[in-house]
Amino acid sequence: MDVYGLIGTPIEHSLSPPMHEAAYEALDMDARYVTFEPDPSDGARAVEAAATLGLDGLNVTIPFKESVLDVVDPDPLAERIGAVNTVAFEDGRPVGYNTDATGAVRALRDHAGALSGNAVVVGAGGAGRAITVGLADAGLSVDVVNRTVERAHEVAALVDDARGHGLDALGSLVPEASVLVNATSVGMESSETPVPAKHLHADLTVLDAVYQPLETQLLSDAAAAGATTVDGGWMLLYQGVAAFEHWTGADPPVDAMRQALRADLTEN
Ligand code: NAP
Numbered sequence: 087m088d089v090y091g092l093i094g095t096p097i098e099h100s101l102s103p104p105m106h107e108a109a110y111e112a113l114d115m116d117a118r119y120v121t122f123e124p125d126p127s128d129g130a131r132a133v134e135a136a137a138t139l140g141l142d143g144l145n146v147t148i149p150f151k152e153s154v155l156d157v158v159d160p161d162p163l164a165e166r167i168g169a170v171n172t173v174a175f176e177d178g179r180p181v182g183y184n185t186d187a188t189g190a191v192r193a194l195r196d197h198a199g200a201l202s203g204n205a206v207v208v209g210a211g212g213a214g215r216a217i218t219v220g221l222a223d224a225g226l227s228v229d230v231v232n233r234t235v236e237r238a239h240e241v242a243a244l245v246d247d248a249r250g251h252g253l254d255a256l257g258s259l260v261p262e263a264s265v266l267v268n269a270t271s272v273g274m275e276s277s278e279t280p281v282p283a284k285h286l287h288a289d290l291t292v293l294d295a296v297y298q299p300l301e302t303q304l305l306s307d308a309a310a311a312g313a314t315t316v317d318g319g320w321m322l323l324y325q326g327v328a329a330f331e332h333w334t335g336a337d338p339p340v341d342a343m344r345q346a347l348r349a350d351l352t353e354n
Pocket of ligand 1: 148186208209210211212213214232233234237269270271272274280294295296297318319321322323325
């Protein structure tokens with residue numbers, strides 16, 4: 087039997103197990119996906135333990151995405167972002183990937199087609215870093231907007247064509263943008279929005295990384311403005327799909343994974 091896992095804390099409400107196990111079932115794979123909650127100081131040791139025990143792949147979530155870099159060989163994208171959410175054991179060697187970046191870009195392309203022009207990324211934490219690098223690599227010019235402006239500058243410095251700003255820049259940037267991403271936690275289990283509705287417009291594609299609830303206030307305002315909306319469930323799906331690809335090399339059963347994830351997201 088193949089065993090895949092996830093390390094993080096807290097982990098009890100993770101949506102990854104049903105999504106990955108739906109893929110194993112769809113492909114008739116003899117595999118399980120197990121969650122582990124190590125002490126927050128033990129991320130690197132947990133990856134070493136997974137390698138020793140012969141796990142076939144590992145997902146990594148908060149608070150371990152940065153600390154596991156000490157014990158994996160990051161691929162160039164994960165190295166630039168400075169965070170890993172997927173570890174594959176390639177000839178026993180742990181290799182780190184960041185599928186949050188590729189997952190966000192795939193979610194946007196799925197809904198908007200080809201991406202071009204200017205993107206505004208609100209948030210400069212882990213998700214903001216990954217999405218900024220992903221969008222810049224996809225050819226967009228990026229403005230990073232964050233409550234703590236110093237962090238926005240740090241994230242913008244990761245790529246060539248990006249600038250950092252404070253929240254007061256939203257009013258001038260969003261009306262000119264083609265893509266808007268919320269990579270803050272604002273809107274999670276609340277009706278707050280990080281971007282005032284008056285700045286939204288019909289030529290925008292809006293991705294909200296928040297997935298609880300799926301329809302955030304930002305997405306509801308964006309839909310009312312005629313924008314194309316992409317909920318955080320799509321990013322979550324495609325980061326999982328990319329992890330599955332790294333681990334198995336198989337063609338992922340995207341529909342089965344999407345259905346399992348949506349069932350869980352709408353239940354919770
Ligand atoms: P994080 O590293 O803790 O960063 C949090 C970000 O939110 C920072 O930019 C922070 O600004 C900002 N923020 C927090 N409270 C704020 C407020 N009241 N007003 C304005 N800005 C505020 O978290 P993360 O890992 O990047 O995650 C961010 C969100 O993305 C979470 O909701 C997470 O669930 C979601 N996410 C989704 C996926 C997916 O697959 N859909 C993947 C990863 C993350 P400061 O720097 O000023 O503190």
